[in-house]
Amino acid sequence: MYLDNAATAQKPHVVIDTLSRFYEHDNANVHRGLHALSNRATEAYEGARARVARFINATDPAEIVFTRGTTESINLVAASWGGANLKPGDVILLTEMEHHSNMVPWQLIAQRTGAKIRYLPVVGANVEGGLDLAQLDALLTPEVKLFAFTHVSNTVGNLNPAALLCGQARARGIVTVVDGAQAIGHMPVDVRAIGCDFYAFSGHKMAGVTGIGALYGRRALLDAMPPYQGGGGMISVVEYDGAKWKPSPERFEAGTPNFADAVALGAACDYLDALGRTAIAQHDAALAKIAYEKLSGLPGIRILGPKTERVGITSFAFSEVHAHDIVTFADEDGIALRGGHHCNQPLMKKIGLTSTTRASFYVYNTEQEIDVLVASLRRILKFFGVS
Numbered sequence: 001m002y003l004d005n006a007a008t009a010q011k012p013h014v015v016i017d018t019l020s021r022f023y024e025h026d027n028a029n030v031h032r033g034l035h036a037l038s039n040r041a042t043e044a045y046e047g048a049r050a051r052v053a054r055f056i057n058a059t060d061p062a063e064i065v066f067t068r069g070t071t072e073s074i075n076l077v078a079a080s081w082g083g084a085n086l087k088p089g090d091v092i093l094l095t096e097m098e099h100h101s102n103m104v105p106w107q108l109i110a111q112r113t114g115a116k117i118r119y120l121p122v123v124g125a126n127v128e129g130g131l132d133l134a135q136l137d138a139l140l141t142p143e144v145k146l147f148a149f150t151h152v153s154n155t156v157g158n159l160n161p162a163a164l165l166c167g168q169a170r171a172r173g174i175v176t177v178v179d180g181a182q183a184i185g186h187m188p189v190d191v192r193a194i195g196c197d198f199y200a201f202s203g204h205k206m207a208g209v210t211g212i213g214a215l216y217g218r219r220a221l222l223d224a225m226p227p228y229q230g231g232g233g234m235i236s237v238v239e240y241d242g243a244k245w246k247p248s249p250e251r252f253e254a255g256t257p258n259f260a261d262a263v264a265l266g267a268a269c270d271y272l273d274a275l276g277r278t279a280i281a282q283h284d285a286a287l288a289k290i291a292y293e294k295l296s297g298l299p300g301i302r303i304l305g306p307k308t309e310r311v312g313i314t315s316f317a318f319s320e321v322h323a324h325d326i327v328t329f330a331d332e333d334g335i336a337l338r339g340g341h342h343c344n345q346p347l348m349k350k351i352g353l354t355s356t357t358r359a360s361f362y363v364y365n366t367e368q369e370i371d372v373l374v375a376s377l378r379r380i381l382k383f384f385g386v387s
Helices: 013-025 036-055 070-085 104-113 133-139 162-170 219-224 259-275 277-295 323-332 345-350 367-383
Strands: 064-067 091-095 116-120 144-150 175-179 198-202 213-217 235-239 242-245 301-303 313-318 338-340 356-360
Touching: 013 259, 036 064, 036 259, 064 070, 070 104, 070 144, 070 175, 070 198, 070 213, 091 104, 104 116, 116 133, 133 162, 144 162, 162 175, 213 219, 259 277, 277 301, 277 313, 277 367, 323 338, 323 356, 323 367
Parallel strands: 091 116, 091 144, 144 175, 175 198
Antiparallel strands: 064 213, 198 213, 235 242, 301 313, 313 356, 338 356
16 A cells, blocks of 8 residues: 655656667657658657646747756756846745755855845744745845745645745745646646746656656746756767857756656656546545545544645644654554655744655545554554553
8 A cells, every 4th residue: 555655756657668668669868860760759759848838838848858857957047047147135934844855055155145034934833834934025125136936845735825925926036936847647736827937746656667857947947047957968069178058958857857757747748647637636636635634533642734625635744653653553554655755844843843754646546545654554563562
């Protein structure tokens, strides 16, 4: 029973078959060969780029840069845009619920450029109030050049009002970066409606394979940014004393790209759209609501995040049983959970925890599995003498 979907989702046969079929029939390096096989591979790779662009309603396929995933996408923006635009005295605004992947890259670029980092606080002992939006106006000062935040919290299950946050930032000329790792495969994502400048996500959390993801960036910003890495494929001319770059997205895809996995990512987009992303969001939310209600009856439990309007992530803690013990004992019952700080160490420290147990749901999970989870937790608590 797999309840660790926030870490990675299981892969449908159509995605696995697409990857296998590509390697069996279309494998050749892209953008380099003149032979028919290379042309076919290139067409499939660029077709995947166009498919991903449609999936998030980007204006142009050229606004999609293929990366290894959310982490690399955010690092690309931090190193390239941040390195070119930030200076001493500038401010990067984050939130207190950010995953380390949307925190550490900004800490690194702040150290390099002399910029400072501020945080939009969270509300409530269990973060049940989400972000403290009442403080947003006061924090969006003229010194703020960039605002980066998560669309959906990987730990507390909050769905943040991305369009509202981006709208307030854009009105002040502030660049926005949205970490979409936990949203991309679970709900409709429309980058034009959100109004963000950058949107980062991973394929493996949306039924795609590992090692592929994407960065959406507004074309004007991408074209003004310096390269992230150098090598073949991203250059137009190379001389002994320098080089010139291709426009985006090629500028940011140095070396042989992960073309086969990109094609499989396109298949994942087809799969999710066939299911209907609104239906997926409703399914996940319904399971999260049921999980909250049924878990609330357990003795000594502390459930993080909102009581209503949850996404498919439920993190909880017991004062007398460590999360690692919960996960280990649940595994004996055939249940896959996640225990730890979930790459949210600062948030854990703020709310007085070192770790939580996380159950995260996806399209193939059912209400009956929540009943199995609750029964397992009751067994574990009884073993540890908690009643």
